[in-house]
Amino acid sequence: MIKLSSRMWLLVAMAAATAFLVACAAEKEAPTAPVATIAPATPKPAAPAAPAPTREPAAPAAPAAPAAPAATAKPAATAKPAPTATKAVTPKAPTGSIVVAATDNGIAVGTVHLCLPGCENEKVMYSGFETLLRVTADEELVAHLATEWTLSPDMKKWTWKLRKGVPFHKGFGEFTADDVVYTVNSANTKITKDSIHDQASDLVSYGETVKIDDYTVVMSMLTFDANGPWSPWSPIWQTIGMSSKKVFDLYGTDGMRGVFVGTGPYQIVEWITDDHTLLKAVPNHWFKTPAVDQIRVVEVKEQASRIAMFETGQAQVVEAPVQFLPQLAKKGGVPLQTGSRQFVVRFTANYLDFINPVDGSPVANPGYEKAKGKAPWVADHDAPGCDYSVYETSLPEGPVCKEIENARKVRTAMAMVIDREEVVEALQYGYGWPDYINYLSAKSPYMRDEWAIPYDPEGARKLMAEAGYPKGFEFQIWVGDNPEEHTTAVAGMWEAELGIASTFDRIDYSTKRKQWVPREAADAQMEFSTMGMPPDKPLGGGSSNWGLGGTAKEGGNPFSRITYGLMAQEPDPQKRIEYAEAWWAHYDHWKWIFAVAHRPLFKVYDSNQLVWQPESKSNNGLLWLYPLEDIVWK
Structure with a gap:
């Protein structure tokens, strides 16, 4: 099999998108x-x-x-x-x-x-x-x-x-x-x-x-x-x-x-x-x-x-x-900016919140049960020597077992082989900027230098080898109808640098949602997520069981449940921001979700x-x- 470099995958993605646009432009009107x-x-x-x-x-x-x-x-x-x-x-x-x-x-x-x-x-x-x-x-x-x-x-x-x-x-x-x-x-x-x-x-x-x-x-x-x-x-x-x-x-x-x-x-x-x-x-x-x-x-x-x-x-x-x-x-044409979006990778099947925060009752997570110990990026936290409580704090306060740490290394490696600068330059024509943390713009005053994910294919391959996957693995990911050039480029970088062969699930959003609501999805996803929230908006509702009955496409973890509970009940905006910073640090460490690029949105009127x-x-x-x-x- 011929392996393409990350740069070549960007060119392939651009060519595919361009060919698609040319073909579409030639279609007859309906x-x-x-x-x-x-x-x-x-x-x-x-x-x-x-x-x-x-x-x-x-x-x-x-x-x-x-x-x-x-x-x-x-x-x-x-x-x-x-x-x-x-x-x-x-x-x-x-x-x-x-x-x-x-x-x-x-x-x-x-x-x-x-x-x-x-x-x-x-x-x-x-x-x-x-x-x-x-x-x-x-x-x-x-x-x-x-x-x-x-x-x-x-x-x-x-x-x-x-x-x-x-x-x-x-x-x-x-x-x-x-x-x-x-x-x-x-x-x-x-x-x-x-x-x-x-x-x-x-x-x-x-x-x-x-x-x-x-x-x-x-x-x-x-x-x-x-x-x-x-x-x-x-x-x-x-x-x-x-x-x-x-x-x-x-x-x-x-x-x-x-x-x-x-x-x-x-x-x-x-x-x-x-x-x-x-x-x-x-x-x-x-x-x-x-x-x-x-x-x-x-x-x-x-x-x-x-x-x-x-x-x-x-x-x-x-x-x-x-x-x-x-x-x-x-x-x-006069443009009006209508907001912005962040291209993210979500390791959805990490449904790790098992408690209903409203009444304390247990919550089943079928997607996690199907994926744990099988998907390299989903750990079985019940494996011998593992301690679930490491998920309950911003950063681990005790030893982390090999099973849990290896899954984190895989997610981190997948984040490290994405050339974000090239994605912005080649696929977004220089508009926007690289992003790294879920729901946090890299331009935000709350962004920390240590949260920036380096482009380091060699370091990523080392992490993959340490986790037991030196030759990669097969990876199913939902992309829906998100921009083909972004999804193709990111998946191509994973394959070129880590040997991860991605299979795209393109079923429509409303159909896929039937898996997300009951937390049955055993795969991951890539999509553009809407930005624009104030920095003190409570975080973690969509990635915990506070969101039961909603679209659980962000997976879930106990620290998100704890964070949302604290932020939602806190009347002081500055204290809410402190809770948010701890949540962003948690996501930087665990990589349950990571961001790739930030893209402004425009409508144009005559x-x-x-x-x-x-x-x-x-x-x-x-x-x-x-x-x-x-x-x-x-």
């Missing part, structure tokens, strides 16, 4: 999709035909939206403020239409407790559903569907006062406390046991939400949660939009799957998974009446096709990789026709189109 609300099973060609943007005569003026009352409790912002955007002139009523070319248009599920990843954030991104709170462009937390929010003295209850007079779409009545109770309790796995909601793991500290009167609700907490009220009650990070209880009462669990009724500036008229989403402006909206009457979001996975649609006028907004920004600028100066903000790259209501005609 006909317009039929009206439907649930996705067809058949695959869709790359670039659906899109009408040119239209402008209509202005309609009569809409009344101004009422001003939002000030909140009674507003925590200090954790991110640095940004300059306030200059407000564009908004027409009196919605006119015209535009097309957005997106990599993914999400997963269309209207039923709250069935709204899996790919669904909830997208409802808010489309400005179809609204959140209790909003974050301004200068990162101030302000009232939205809620007008006041108050934390009880014992830090165990949030009391929310709700805005009066906000109508749901399609004549489903006024937004009230019943809708908040329905939405939050449906997403919460402690209340709705079969919930697979996207943000279920963000509600781990919450008990039941109850109605006090038509415009007041109380959310009880099992423990204080330092994420609140920012997350998930505003779009700054993972978020929850409010759904209608009347819709659920009318249609039921199955009937509501294809029904989308929110309160946002846009109404979701159609949403066909893997195809398109059609949005219609809501006239006289309580918060802000959009300028653009109709927005059609088409899913076009091939980036060459998206770029071509923008250049030929078929799309006025496009999700664009950084290397195309200069090219799009020649056509009037400045020949549009002005887009966002007055609301999200750091969640999954909400990359938010806020659509701030697009105006030039």
Whole structure:
């Protein structure tokens, strides 16, 4: 077998990606999709035909939206403020239409407790559903569907006062406390046991939400949660939009799957998974009446096709990789950064947390049981001489047995043969930077020099030999539809330097999630993870049993359980950061997950026709189109 160097694997990855793009660019356009609300099973060609943007005569003026009352409790912002955007002139009523070319248009599920990843954030991104709170462009937390929010003295209850007079779409009545109770309790796995909601793991500290009167609700907490009220009650990070209880009462669990009724500036008229989403402006909206009457979001996975649609006028907004920004600028394309992502490798089958932190009951981890002692990167901590307690501290405080240490050496070796500088330069065209630690940017002031992973193939081979794998091994890893150039390059470096032969699992996210939720996955994964969290946001919820019922793709360990419990209950931001630093040190040592590269995300709009100066903000790259209501005609 001919072995390629790491540099050659980068070139192979680039060539494969380029060939793929050229082939995709040559594909014919697809006909317009039929009206439907649930996705067809058949695959869709790359670039659906899109009408040119239209402008209509202005309609009569809409009344101004009422001003939002000030909140009674507003925590200090954790991110640095940004300059306030200059407000564009908004027409009196919605006119015209535009097309957005997106990599993914999400997963269309209207039923709250069935709204899996790919669904909830997208409802808010489309400005179809609204959140209790909003974050301004200068990162101030302000009232939205809620007008006041108050934390009880014992830090165990949030009391929310709700805005009066906000109508749901399609004549489903006024937004009230019943809708908040329905939405939050449906997403919460402690209340709705079969919930697979996207943000279920963000509600781990919450008990039941109850109605006090038509415009007041109380959310009880099992423990204080330092994420609140920012997350998930505003779009700054993972978020929850409010759904209608009347819709659920009318249609039921199955009937509501294809029904989308929110309160946002846009109404979701159609949403066909893997195809398109059609949005219609809501006239006289309580918060802000959009300028653009109709927005059609088409899913076009091939980036060459998206770029071509923008250049030929078929799309006025496009999700664009950084290397195309200069090219799009020649056509009037103006970029707006929508966040950033971190390319990570997760050794998922290390499900090492066996306790439910809420009630102390034992938790089974089938994926770990299948992988332990078989996968070189998963240790059997029950082997003779091993002590599970070494996982319970930031760094081991006692001797570590050979079984556990060898698995760590394998994970460390796999991190050391990745040439991160070349990944950024060759695959990201110099945009971004190398990263090393899960959920920590290398540009962060909290990054330590000793956490940087050296590019050291020789040292890595030595570790592999010490662990008993001098010739490598076979390695199955889920990559889904993540960028082929990144996954191919990293896997190629493992094979070239360590003899690790990777097999890619490309099944779709929603199918793979059925293994992650019950912790049955016995493999690893590579993907781009969304960044942008404040440094004191509680860590470890997704990598411990605090996230039971959620997407357990990060594996799990007892130190994450301990860390999340401490951070979530700690009101002092500086102490939360100290806990975070101990958690980052833990991940640097054990390499349960390691990062490869940091990549900024951009959306590009056609400045020949549009002005887009966002007055609301999200750091969640999954909400990359938010806020659509701030697009105006030039």
